[in-house]
Amino acid sequence: METALVAAIDRVIAYFNARRLDLPDGFFDRRTQFVINGAPFETLLGQSPNDALILMLARGPAGFRFTAKALQHAIPDATIERGEVITDEDPFTVSTRLWLSGNLRGTGEAVNTVASVTLRLAAAGHVEVAEAVLDEPTLEKIRQARLKP
Numbered sequence: 001m002e003t004a005l006v007a008a009i010d011r012v013i014a015y016f017n018a019r020r021l022d023l024p025d026g027f028f029d030r031r032t033q034f035v036i037n038g039a040p041f042e043t044l045l046g047q048s049p050n051d052a053l054i055l056m057l058a059r060g061p062a063g064f065r066f067t068a069k070a071l072q073h074a075i076p077d078a079t080i081e082r083g084e085v086i087t088d089e090d091p092f093t094v095s096t097r098l099w100l101s102g103n104l105r106g107t108g109e110a111v112n113t114v115a116s117v118t119l120r121l122a123a124a125g126h127v128e129v130a131e132a133v134l135d136e137p138t139l140e141k142i143r144q145a146r147l148k149p
Contacts (some may be wrong), residue, residue, distance in 0.1 A: 001028035005094065005121075006085050013080050013098075019072060021065045028065050034067060035131040037139065041067065064130075074145035075102035075111055092121045098132075103139060106148035114137045 012032040014024045034041040042049040042058035049055075057066055072078055083097035095118045102111055113135060120129040 006130055017079050023061055026126050028061050032060045032127050033129045034063050070146055074105055074142045076104035094119050104145040
């Protein structure tokens with residue numbers, strides 16, 4: 001396991017927890033795809049997933065920032081903690097578990113859930129696909145909280 005990759009993952013988490021939308025240089029490229037529970041993020045935005053504007057919003061650093069901001073809106077005091085980073089036999093795939101905690105906007109209901117995250121890396125070293133799996137009931141609560149002013 002490359003320690004630089006683990007350090008970059010930890011910086012992304014630290015930035016998120018500090019409510020900063022910064023990213024380590026080169027962590028994502030403009031085509032990095034985000035997937036949640038098997039659905040590419042661009043398919044969840046209600047427009048054609050091939051629309052250039054949708055792809056610009058849903059992919060790469062902009063896609064991460066768009067998603068992080070939406071999560072921070074739904075859970076204003078959201079914090080993330082990381083489990084062990086694991087590489088199996090594929091050196092281009094790493095996985096970890098992230099613990100997400102905080103209180104939902106509007107209801108104040110506590111969220112304390114685990115997301116399984118898999119990062120598929122390009123040969124150049126950046127994240128090509130970031131996939132998260134989260135239990136559907138919690139994901140729906142987050143979606144509903146996002147709609148609250």
